[in-house]
Amino acid sequence: MTEGDLQALGEQALEEIAGAVDQDQLERVRLKYLGRHGGLISLGAQALAQAAPEQRAGLGRAFNAAKEATEAALARRLGELRASRRGIDQAEEWLDLTYPTSPLPRGHQHPVARLIREIEDIGRALGYESVRGPEVEDDQYNFELLNLPPDHPARDTHDTFYLAGPAQGWLLRTHTSPVQLRTMMAGPPPYRILAPGRVYRRDNPDPTHNPMFHQVEGLCVDTNITFGDLKGTLDFAMKAFFGSSVKTRFFPSFFPFTEPSADVQISCPFCGGSGCRKCKYSGWIELLGCGMVDPAVFGFVQGKQPGYDPKKISGFAFGMGIDRIAMMKYGIGDIGLLYSGDLRFLEQFA
Numbered sequence: 001m002t003e004g005d006l007q008a009l010g011e012q013a014l015e016e017i018a019g020a021v022d023q024d025q026l027e028r029v030r031l032k033y034l035g036r037h038g039g040l041i042s043l044g045a046q047a048l049a050q051a052a053p054e055q056r057a058g059l060g061r062a063f064n065a066a067k068e069a070t071e072a073a074l075a076r077r078l079g080e081l082r083a084s085r086r087g088i089d090q091a092e093e094w095l096d097l098t099y100p101t102s103p104l105p106r107g108h109q110h111p112v113a114r115l116i117r118e119i120e121d122i123g124r125a126l127g128y129e130s131v132r133g134p135e136v137e138d139d140q141y142n143f144e145l146l147n148l149p150p151d152h153p154a155r156d157t158h159d160t161f162y163l164a165g166p167a168q169g170w171l172l173r174t175h176t177s178p179v180q181l182r183t184m185m186a187g188p189p190p191y192r193i194l195a196p197g198r199v200y201r202r203d204n205p206d207p208t209h210n211p212m213f214h215q216v217e218g219l220c221v222d223t224n225i226t227f228g229d230l231k232g233t234l235d236f237a238m239k240a241f242f243g244s245s246v247k248t249r250f251f252p253s254f255f256p257f258t259e260p261s262a263d264v265q266i267s268c269p270f271c272g273g274s275g276c277r278k279c280k281y282s283g284w285i286e287l288l289g290c291g292m293v294d295p296a297v298f299g300f301v302q303g304k305q306p307g308y309d310p311k312k313i314s315g316f317a318f319g320m321g322i323d324r325i326a327m328m329k330y331g332i333g334d335i336g337l338l339y340s341g342d343l344r345f346l347e348q349f350a
């Protein structure tokens with residue numbers, strides 16, 4: 001047996017080790033090359049013992065190299081076979097449709113989106129259809145048709161972003177109330193709609209202000225709709241949303257598009273009305289504006305939709321901010337966090 005024979009033997013062993021497809025086969029390869037009785041490398045060891053003294057050093061090096069390489073390859077292949085599923089070589093086609101997949105990362109709703117859906121669910125139970133209106137509006141829909149003519153002082157709190165260039169005359173809506181008018185212009189009553197969405201105002205961002213926030217608009221138009229219907233609807237909705245022990249109370253207010261108008265407060269759902277930080281120790285939280293649709297608004301629509309005769313129909317509307325509710329409900333101290341896209345914040349709502 002020569003050095004070349006030993007080298008060839010080592011290479012042959014490596015090939016067979018690489019080709020072993022399971023642990024049994026690998027063990028057979030091991031015995032064939034390293035076995036105490038008759039293993040080929042063992043034969044090499046015998047040859048070494050019988051070799052002439054001047055050949056021994058070279059033979060010994062070749063023998064050791066082949067043996068170490070074989071042992072290392074065996075250990076590596078054994079590790080691979082153990083790691084590969086069921087000891088089947090990954091190079092073979094392997095398909096088990098029942099094998100569990102690795103978990104897929106799963107998303108979740110944004111807290112504001114979640115509240116909107118909860119509100120829509122309550123609305124749906126009361127027969128309210130969810131609709132959407134455009135975020136880019138014109139002065140007519142955002143203001144004039146809502147009885148806010150140019151120079152009306154109620155516009156002061158509704159400064160917004162105005163589009164320039166070819167889109168001049170368009171603005172980012174300051175409230176969801178224009179959806180009331182879009183609904184009316186689209187067809188005759190009766191209907192009940194909820195219109196959630198983004199609204200914009202020219203505000204400097206601070207912990208309680210953001211130039212973009214969310215509102216939900218509600219509108220119900222039919223014959224014989226009364227302020228009592230409005231009160232009953234909102235009282236039911238607030239109880240459904242915040243819990244049945246919550247009370248509502250209505251205060252006279254002013255909105256150009258409703259007459260009469262009211263602000264609605266709910267008893268603090270967090271402390272039960274005894275006073276806490278969230279209700280500023282008053283026991284009550286002001287939550288929305290509402291009122292009976294001003295006949296003047298129906299009058300604007302009547303030219304296009306004759307079904308809007310203010311003598312024959314009536315309706316109520318309400319508008320509620322969502323971001324502030326999310327902040328109270330989840331104890332969020334800075335409205336900007338809702339829109340930061342920061343996963344460390346968002347993942348807390350998974």
Ligand code: DAH
Pocket residue numbers: 174175176177217218255258288289290291317318319320
């Ligand atoms: N649009 C009003 C605002 O943004 C909120 C509002 C008040 C909406 C009264 C209504 C309503 O529909 O009837 O301040």
